[in-house]
Amino acid sequence: MAKNKKLWAGRFKSGTDTTVEQFTTSLHFDKRLYRYDIIGSIAHVQMLANCKIISGRESNQIVRGLQEILKEFETGKFKFNPTDEDIHMSIEKQLKEKIGVPAGKMHTARSRNDQVILDLRLYLRDVVKDLDRLIKELQTAFINLAEKNRSIIMPGFTHLQHAQPVLFSHHLLAYFEMFDRDHDRLNEIYQRINIMPLGAGALAGTSFPIDRNNVARQLGFPAISKNSIDTVSDRDFVIEFLSCAAITMLHLSRFAEELVLWSTTEFGFIEIADAFCTGSSIMPQKKNPDVAELLRGKTGRVYGNLIALLTILKGLPLSYNRDLQEDKEPLFDTIDTLTSSLTVLTKMLPGIKVNKDRMRLMAELGYSIATDIADYLTKKGIPFRQAHEIVGKLVRYCEANQKALDELPFEVFNQFSPLFAKDIYQVFDIQQSIDSRDIPGGTATRQVKLAIAKAKRRIKKN
């Protein structure tokens, strides 16, 4: 049986089984909320004094005590009692040791059920701001990489087959757009995180004449929660965050996959800096794109965290149930994973060396200009579907005769369609092919320049 007297133990005949203590404790993970727990308690206590629920003197004692404890945390001096149930109880007990009886007034008009949600919302507000900044930095790194390599041509892929030539910078800007949506989403869920829950009590509100808006103002919340039962039962904001994080990791995983592909000997499109690769214990020549692989792999754990929380919440009756304690580890792990993933990629991007000749060579190989030829015929008046078929047959002819399209003599072209004129050979200039896609969002140099300029302005506004 446990030695550590629980603050709620009045009605219990026997202490908690130690196995149960270990099974139920959350201290080892919720301690990361210490700062928010203290800040929240200070605001709560000051409001209590303001509303004359406790005296100003008591409030001052508590606040001073909490500030000391905060300092202890920040200087690494706080002594944890591993048998404490959670960070809230740890702090309240320490406060009691510091200031004695008045510590017992801190929890007036409050329950752990609304307290933990306050802590979590305060914490997640900061997290979302940090992550949004990291996303912005990553977007900037993408813009920089695009700008630095603006005119490099690569084969554009669909089905991982050469489709049409594109600018490498245009390809990179696709990621700018993805992360921009991530930014938008983070800002939307921020609104739903930024709501003050205290006052919901255990589930029903409180009979003390508290001023919820006062606490909200102190802590910078623009709104208070609207239904006390929902307040303590709701974890939507955690799931929403995990879902956003899953999409961001998805984006990272797609780029990571491309980095891995592009770094292969076969592709040879890029080289990742030594400082961002690791070697092999057995093969002396190996230089592996581990960071990219781990970015890709870590996507799995974030998906897993999302499904964990969805599972936990499914079919859970109102209001608070202890299952909800299981929200924190998946959340914290996701935050840490996303933070380190964004950081490491942002640092890695500038050191990527682009093998421009190889990329261009591959863009010219194959038949990636075929659509341009079909467009050429279409512009001469025949339906696109017919032009498509003619060029399809041309390609089949080339394959059978092992020729490139631009090696075919004019007679051959003519055989396939009388609409071909000598100017057909101009179509084979891939730079021109690219620049012909001169519509908003297209890969033409002019459009990509515009897109980079706009991206820079957008990032400033974000």
Next chain:
Amino acid sequence: MAKNKKLWAGRFKSGTDTTVEQFTTSLHFDKRLYRYDIIGSIAHVQMLANCKIISGRESNQIVRGLQEILKEFETGKFKFNPTDEDIHMSIEKQLKEKIGVPAGKMHTARSRNDQVILDLRLYLRDVVKDLDRLIKELQTAFINLAEKNRSIIMPGFTHLQHAQPVLFSHHLLAYFEMFDRDHDRLNEIYQRINIMPLGAGALAGTSFPIDRNNVARQLGFPAISKNSIDTVSDRDFVIEFLSCAAITMLHLSRFAEELVLWSTTEFGFIEIADAFCTGSSIMPQKKNPDVAELLRGKTGRVYGNLIALLTILKGLPLSYNRDLQEDKEPLFDTIDTLTSSLTVLTKMLPGIKVNKDRMRLMAELGYSIATDIADYLTKKGIPFRQAHEIVGKLVRYCEANQKALDELPFEVFNQFSPLFAKDIYQVFDIQQSIDSRDIPGGTATRQVKLAIAKAKRRIKKN
């Protein structure tokens, strides 16, 4: 080998294997997009004429043909060729049969890659609006049920144990809040759905001088997509939708769980109308809350659909890959599930009979007034933590002596604390307990009345 000549078959030496046809076809599920495919094609073709890429006469022919086809669909007369690859090819072929050669001009400056995204975005716009309306109707049903049963008292639960008495209407309004967040989310993702993708072509844009904004205006899109590669690679909006749907199902599952619980003989809180229950093949007495159980169970499939799409996208290199075709079935299944789930619950709510006496009896049982006693003591000046302990011991005493709290003689109270006065017995009035929680979001009658009034106003604004 397949008989059905493919429109892209020019470069192929041999036809498609029939197993492959069956494996790759999407017609059996993407046919539900027919209307959007036709509407999108009409706008595209009119723009092409507008930009002089095709002639006005050709455009008119195509548009008339498409309108006829639309009518065929809507009157159930459209003849599907089951070996067609997808709805786009089905329609284009039918058009060709109708108007001949000019049909081949429809696909100018377009690819299936941007076409399918257009169809999906058009479709999902309508879906989101429909679902938002269904959510609003469900919210209204919750308000009505709450208003009808406004003053009914029930035990409020935490850990499924009696916690504090609350108004049943207050409990119902917690669901109003959940669905309101669902509404908010749907409206946010609507913004990211409502973007015109056409012009992205296969991935690089197009060399035809199209006017993307013209198409956007015709179809009521406020914006066009910004990067052609991203446009054809992106399924964020599908995942976001699935993620919102998962949260809405989660909410439904929580209420469904409560319906199941409340309908048990043991709880006896409510009775579901016969028309919303089913019986047993063997047990003649059975009346089962099947609808609630299926609402709860169907949550699983929506979670599964979300994880399906997250898995599909993970690590997928840009731009379009055929894996993306697998986005539709999970999406469509989710839409159907969510639609029928919202509908059936909205219809079921008004018929729920609330057993008000049973609820109140249970709210009075047990010790759910204990917090009020602790608050009583706290208001007399001792720290809450101390009050909590005194009441905890009182409860233990009651348990040992098999008494209810309000059966204890005053002497006993006095023994546990000299602060108890005769007015302690007033605390046992659960109506008063409820009404004492008179802070915004609390369960007091006054607050719940306000909350209902506000909910009505909010629903009007939505």
Next chain:
Amino acid sequence: MAKNKKLWAGRFKSGTDTTVEQFTTSLHFDKRLYRYDIIGSIAHVQMLANCKIISGRESNQIVRGLQEILKEFETGKFKFNPTDEDIHMSIEKQLKEKIGVPAGKMHTARSRNDQVILDLRLYLRDVVKDLDRLIKELQTAFINLAEKNRSIIMPGFTHLQHAQPVLFSHHLLAYFEMFDRDHDRLNEIYQRINIMPLGAGALAGTSFPIDRNNVARQLGFPAISKNSIDTVSDRDFVIEFLSCAAITMLHLSRFAEELVLWSTTEFGFIEIADAFCTGSSIMPQKKNPDVAELLRGKTGRVYGNLIALLTILKGLPLSYNRDLQEDKEPLFDTIDTLTSSLTVLTKMLPGIKVNKDRMRLMAELGYSIATDIADYLTKKGIPFRQAHEIVGKLVRYCEANQKALDELPFEVFNQFSPLFAKDIYQVFDIQQSIDSRDIPGGTATRQVKLAIAKAKRRIKKN
């Protein structure tokens, strides 16, 4: 209100709401169980007669009626009433129309709860056997492909970087092993599927003196279920099946990914037959590895199906709950997906053209022989870790001087270590490198020949 009188409607005052009928019906998907439902009923009824619970005459009437119905199904003549709840009720009603009153005796001593489990177990037994055969056929196709291309050399990859040269056939046999584990797993879960549930009744057993073992014998089950409550609550065997299917799809997805990679212009390792590729609506040259992409993509839906069922079952109290009806669609979709995926890949494999020169060229490129050099030094007596470092430096030297390892003059080797002798140049023979890995499971030609021979024997035993 629905017109279709329910067989359990005795205790109901009002009929079922039509929305509810649509929401709760399972007929559209469980009709695929018709054969198993009929076979199961026949066995049940014959046992009832055997145990004198019904008369032989009644039994004969019922059996004949059921056989007629089975014939109707198989000739497509069975008329479904779309408002029937499920396949069981459809058949029972049809039986009643055929033979009148005695039809009502069929359900004696049985409940839908144990009936549906019987149907599912009978069905899944057949499915597992079919899938096991398909896996075996796929394994055979892998063996054949390996044998046909036995001596082709490819670069072995770790981290998608060239690691060490291996035989292409050795690489293919890795998949043989994966599918062999799939085979093992299917056979293990078959044991847990192959259990006769009838007699569990609704949940408690039955008061009729039935003979469960008789039914088991008739239907070829080696065992009967041991606890009636567990029997109707348990869906472990479905989850196990989904979990096995998820792993098999995972294996397919890994090979699909390799097919996609190997088919790129950059890799150029293989060519997939035209009949297993599809084209583009816009790009005339495209030949896309769609089948491989869809194999990869469909993995997502099977994962989703698994998570769906896990979610459904989580926290479900005993015994039967209607949520369990949601087990069938994920299961059926998984079976169909797995069946078509295995089939299409088996058909596709023989047509894969391997570009042997390209593979070998890439295996010789780079420094994939570096481990062999380190091994060479180690065999001369220095610790492997030191040898590794020397070769690492050699590689760095080569990179800086843009040389291949085998282009280095002997002096350079000597500079890096005096242990190098002239025979070092023999190490650069990649055929010899491969054949040096002559341990069980290694890539040496001798080992791969053995492995193929053993694989053939194993497949025969399976």
Next chain:
Amino acid sequence: MAKNKKLWAGRFKSGTDTTVEQFTTSLHFDKRLYRYDIIGSIAHVQMLANCKIISGRESNQIVRGLQEILKEFETGKFKFNPTDEDIHMSIEKQLKEKIGVPAGKMHTARSRNDQVILDLRLYLRDVVKDLDRLIKELQTAFINLAEKNRSIIMPGFTHLQHAQPVLFSHHLLAYFEMFDRDHDRLNEIYQRINIMPLGAGALAGTSFPIDRNNVARQLGFPAISKNSIDTVSDRDFVIEFLSCAAITMLHLSRFAEELVLWSTTEFGFIEIADAFCTGSSIMPQKKNPDVAELLRGKTGRVYGNLIALLTILKGLPLSYNRDLQEDKEPLFDTIDTLTSSLTVLTKMLPGIKVNKDRMRLMAELGYSIATDIADYLTKKGIPFRQAHEIVGKLVRYCEANQKALDELPFEVFNQFSPLFAKDIYQVFDIQQSIDSRDIPGGTATRQVKLAIAKAKRRIKKN
């Protein structure tokens, strides 16, 4: 840049970025494998000496060094360098410090790719044995609880509605069956874990003349892996384990749900010991079934871990990729969760107090005897379906007249069917109802006694 020189750094111009070190390190979690890493290395080194690849003297030095290091670990004296990449490198470096140059010979003919799989398999073998023992202990606790409360009657539930009376012990034995399947599965996957991977090298085998079977014998593996590429790429055994763990957690979650339900004031079926409950920070009366809630909630994290690994593996090309490093944390977390969950429930079960009178009262309430009446009529000769309808109407009559079935005068029965005789009132004895279900697997006392006896024998055999 990092200070800690990597053992593979020969070919690298620059050190690893510190962000990268933190991002890629696995030491903080894979250190739990230390014992298995050392044991595996000892076996490997002794085999190397045995095969004359290194000398006996070198082998002895290494083994002695490793044994010292093992002791350091077990006495908590091992000094970790936090910048080490992983446990393998930590140990090799420490060995080098201890014994100098010969340490460099340990890694001969081995790669981290096969080494880590060996460690994982050795570890998981022990884990599976431990978990199997814990499952057995839990099964025993269920048998004991069932035996202690063997004759207690409870309402059996379907759809959480009273269905038919059952023995509480029969209900408990349903869980015995579930955990017995878990036991079976663990033993099956044990066979696939119990395979010796060393010798696969990086992916291709090794050129040293090692004896893989010697290592297998030393470490007690009955078989060696069959294909080197598969050996380093395969994580099936991890996924299988996670999948088994998910099903076991599912079982725990179902029982946890029942504990929560049964502990409600409304059900009042059981009381959980104080030592296995916790209290509330605000509500002094609360005694919450936290352990059960957490058992239910923790199911989510295990599902998440499974989906994490499935995601990681999906579409991963062969052979080893760094993504695979992400297998360990979900695995370890699952092991810890399952271990503590099984342990705490086993300890909690004996303290559960069953409220036998309440259970019986609820079993008698309602119409749970209705099937028995239908059976009664059926035994008198009318078809079950007709009997079902008659009793359905009886129930409706009772509901309308607010009567229990056994309160109806005989005349009423007779009105509904002339087959009713006076002996109908004997049917209302629920003990007899239970005992009438006297078929194998049924709830009759005789059957449950047999089932308990068999369960005891089975557990002994396991």
